[in-house]
Amino acid sequence: MPGRVSRTVVITGASGGIGRATARRLAARGDRLVLLARGEAGLTAAADEVNRAGGTALAIPVDVADADEVAAAAARAEDELGPIDVWINNAFTSVFAPFTRVDPAEFRRVTEVTYLGYAYGTRAALDRMVPRDRGTIVQVGSALAYRGIPLQSAYCGAKHAIQGFTEALRCELLHDHSRVRVTMVQMPAVNTPQFGWVRSRLPRHAQPVPPIFQPEVAARAIEYAADHPRRREYWVGGSTVATLLANAVAPALLDRYLAHTGYAAQQTGEPHDPHDPGNLWKPADQEVDHGAHGDFDRRAHRRTAQLWASQHHGLLALGAVAVAGAAAAVGRSLRGS
The missing domain is CATH 1.20.5 (Single alpha-helices involved in coiled-coils or other helix-helix interfaces)
Incomplete structure (x- = not known):
């Protein structure tokens, strides 16, 4: 993009879904992208897309639940592509099941990837940004960072934890008069491949709670947040706004509403094998690339007026x-x- 200085940007969970769509968008502006994920087929395909779009890609297989792997990837990123300007935490995993049917090891794994992965990524970024007194960290959040829903206790707990962790960190940076910025983008339901590969004990195929948005909507929000990190957070989608406001005003009523609707709203009519291991322990895109989109293209919205409102x-x-x-x-x- 003429007149725009390219940046070195790290994206976790870059092989699919929101991370993949964000990589495509930032590649088009000529950024140097460090793509972190577990699945090598997905990473290879994402890197090819970045290079074809005009960006520069460095794909590094990483399990973000391992702090040493994340730190090593950050060091390699700076060695090969230069100082990290933006770090986008996006990687996650989940288990769809009532809490009493989630094994302790599964709950720990979701927490390690979805919450601690953000903490480890943030630390790796800060270790490099703070001494330079510049840089931006974008935490990809969710409406579920404020409002828990049934069948996703581990994921909701992790997103709530990210919210609290980010607020605490922001206060520390302000105390130190640091020019490193951290912002959070709260997402609605998004049409990503996760619903086809997530660990699920539900009798029917998992789905995002409608209304569903395409990952490109999320990518536009992340790009804007990275460019305008002084805002503490952005809300994407009218459904996110409605959920957060309803939870602030009448949380007990929302408890009952979700108890009544939350199970059916997260399942399609298609049967699902509850013994399918999903991608909790092994990447689903290790050998096959799944791209950015899930199975809900016909139902997913490509834009939201609320995103413009949030940005302006x-x-x-x-x-x-x-x-x-x-x-x-x-x-x-x-x-x-």
Whole structure:
């Protein structure tokens, strides 16, 4: 992109879904992308796409649950592509099942990947950014960082933990007058391959809770957050806004609503083998690339007006003030006539 300085950007979970879509988008602007994930087939395909789109790709197989692997990948990234400008934490895994049917080892694995993976990635980034006093960390979150739903206790717990961890870190950076920025992007339900490879004990095929959005919507939000990290967080999708507001106003009512609807809303009508191991312990894209999209293209939205609103809340606020002022002036005029 003319006039734009390319950056070195690390993306975890880059082989599929939101990470893959984000890599494609940033590649188009000429960024140097460090792609971290477990699945080698997915990583290879993602790197090929980045290079064809005009970016530079460095694909490194990494399990983000291993702090040493993450630190080594960060060191290699800087050795080969230069100082890291942006670190995007996105990797996760999950188990779809009632809490009492999730084995302790499975719960620990979800927590290690989905929460500790973010902590390890953030630490690797800060170890390099803080001494330079510059850099941006983007935490890819979820509406579930604020509102837990049934059948995803480990994942919801991890997303809540990321939220609290990020708030604590932000305070520390502010205390130190650091120019390193950290922001969080809270996502809606997204059409990613995870619902085809997630570990699930449900009788029917797992699905994201509608409305569903394409991963490119998430990628646009992440790109914007990386460019504008002074905002502490962004909410993507009207469903995210509605969920977070409802939870703030009437959480007990939302408990009952989700108890009634949450099981059916997370399953299609298609049968599922509850003994399928999914990708919890081994990557599903080790030998086969699954790309960015899942099985719900026909139902997924490609855009959301709310994303623009989230990115331009200042303009909306000014517009609201202007409308209110105009209404007041009209009222005064009518009263005086």
